[in-house]
Amino acid sequence: MRRRITTVSGARDGPTCRTISITPVSIQWMAITKSSLTSFAWVPVRIPSTVMLRMAPQRRAPVPVVLSKTVSIPGPWAAVQRATCVALEVEEAKTFAQAKKAPRRLFCRFMMPQRKSMKMNMQIGRLKHTGEILWCIAILLFAVEVTAADQTAAPDEDAENFNYPISLNATYIYDDNIYAQNADALGDSILLISPRIAAKSLWDRHNLTFRAGADLGLYSTYSKENYEDLFLKLRGRYDLSDKTSVFGGIGYSLEHEGRDSPEDNLSGLEPTTYDSTELSAGVSHDIGLYSLRLGMTSEWLDYDNVPAVGDSLIYNDDRDRRLDSVGLQLKRSVTDASEWYARTLYSRRDYDEALSLDGYQRDSTGYRAAFGFKYKADQKMLFDGYLGLMTQNYDDPRFSRVDAVDFGGKLVWLLNSKSRLNLLFNRTLNETTVAGSSGYLLTDLGGTLEYNFMPKTIGSLSLSKSVADYQEITRQDDLLSWGVGVKHLPNKNLYVSADYKIFSRDTSDAYLSDSTLTDEYDFDRQRIYLTIGLTF
Template identity: 25%
Template structure:
């Protein structure tokens, strides 16, 4: 996408936000604070509180007051054993990983509007294989302007230095150390309710900048061909057929532009895509709530060597509350993703998962989860099937400390002429979390 097109897309999103603000100003004479006496929104889904969301007064962080903001510092210390740190089919290598995660979040306490900011780091140190040592960082802020009780503008910016997992299909085996990359993202959106109708729009921007790897002999493992920018515009309309159920239609358009194009690379992976979903969000009594949408997805590539990726699109998240102490969460997605495998433009990714959280005691939470995924690649003969599972237990000692122990399992099987390795990874770990 050209710089001019970027400017046009961003300007369109800003104009939507300004339009909402103008409508609100025009109605101020009738009382901008009328929402104080209005009935509950037809789109609220808050009759129940999940196990993870439930407030625990004796175990919540107190925080530090800083004027109109509250700061919440946190430090996590983890010891983890991994029996296959490189994700290999044979000759697996195990190691002990020591992880330190400092974090601080800053939240506004205003009665209207909201502003949040955060900073965090993840420092991994391998006991025997220090070539795998990594440092990740992330900074970000988000906010909401409540123009009216029924209209708001939201936005956010984030920057992160991240590490690609060795288990990723895009991770190059030739690199002696994990691949790191910078991810910059931003978004702006606006929403307005008109009794039973809610309209919203959003613009998202992401920029990926990969660092080259190095072989054991020092030869560069080029990753510049993966650098890209992604722009997306989303429009959504929802109609509440009852206070507990709303039907929606959502359309998204995206543009994906890679930094390198021919002749620097053999094939261009620039593309344009669309996703159209229809569905419902709901809250059935105090037992079930969620959103389910199905429709069509398509990603069309500029280079004629790549076929269009298209098919059924889907997104779902449903929470079931069999008791007040148990929450069951079901998720599912079907999307088109970018590929880091040479010769492949992208892949159709299908994922489903389930998680159960149970409050054994007020300060003891048990969790079990399982998920399955399939990636179907375009441009190369390859399909990957994944299975992940895990169990964990969290014990909250007091407001300042908590301990989590857990086990996770990851299995990948790959087929096709360009298939990758079949492997499994087992992890066992314990985390001490300190907060103020």
């Protein structure tokens, strides 16, 4: 998506101008009189090099620039279909050497012609979908990047400031128990479409990353189980100096609860959906071998009510809540390959409604503290793990304080040139809607062994175990899953895979069904996955 700007002459009003053409959207960068253009928007652009120029909007004509430049237009630009012209005026630097010694900022201005033939055929005010609006915001953030380079550089040496990975996966799934039931299991075929797009900066300093994606599940027979999950995330870091930086982010996601979720109500006619909005900010500072990091996050969860059998409604508004946390981490480098860290976290969980439907106050505050160690040996091994304590205090006097060991981490180990072992372990304290319980302590252990038995073909064997220990009551869920798979990569842009997985849940006998004398929360499930994936 890049073309080098070349100097041309003979423009309508006489001055030398610079023109580029970029596909799939044609954009012209040139000198045009004020009479034919109206201002659309201003976008400041930082040039990550030693040479920067500044826009001079009051000049009658642009001044020829002796420096070669490149421009990058990201993939999301194509969402607009037809874009505007872009006009640029630059302040003259008397000599190339002077420009290098006195770097300045450059501003680009989006310009929109008044001529009917050049009018934009998409107006922000007419957009009907949130996704389109967010795409336009992303375009304003990423659409134009300009870098100045030494005029002695080779003609083909273009500098990219952003990377735009795009992927599209299509998966056929057969599930023999879509409702995760203990009896009368129903099976169905599912088509899962998963597009992903990102924009990642490649700057020497600072960082900006945008990610967006969706998971669209289409059921062949039971169409009420269809779901449309999506997410949008923007993360950034600004380096105040070589040792100090600030960071932050914003994210939005629309998700659904699977039928195997312990919080799913079996009487619901469709999956429970909810949206999550997240904000984060922080600062980090390096002091010799030490690094100090302070961060804050806030997340808002909004659950939708769900229609149920008998024209009833499952009320989920009492699950809406806000999660706030403040964390501090101190890290010290031991060697080039290892470091240790200590972290502490304070969190607050506030529900929108003072009482849940079953009459409990579920607001709470919590603390976590842990020590951790990270080790990376070239490309052969990566270990990152921590161990500590967690505690949670609930506003409802009927709920006792929860005290537990806190741990988590991962191990990636290249056993030899053809095999790799991945291990994960984690513990969290989750919220619940189960009456009489303040929450459940979830312990996850899992691993995957991969073996490259052909140059472009990888086989895998996975196994995981989870234990959900419900507080204040006797319920405990044991979840077990295992699977085998194979993945073939014909080239770097394409892969195909096939997987077979088995899932089971065994709940304590305290929850036996009155009619069948079997535990209504137990289930067994088998799934077959066939996937084709494309990356760009």
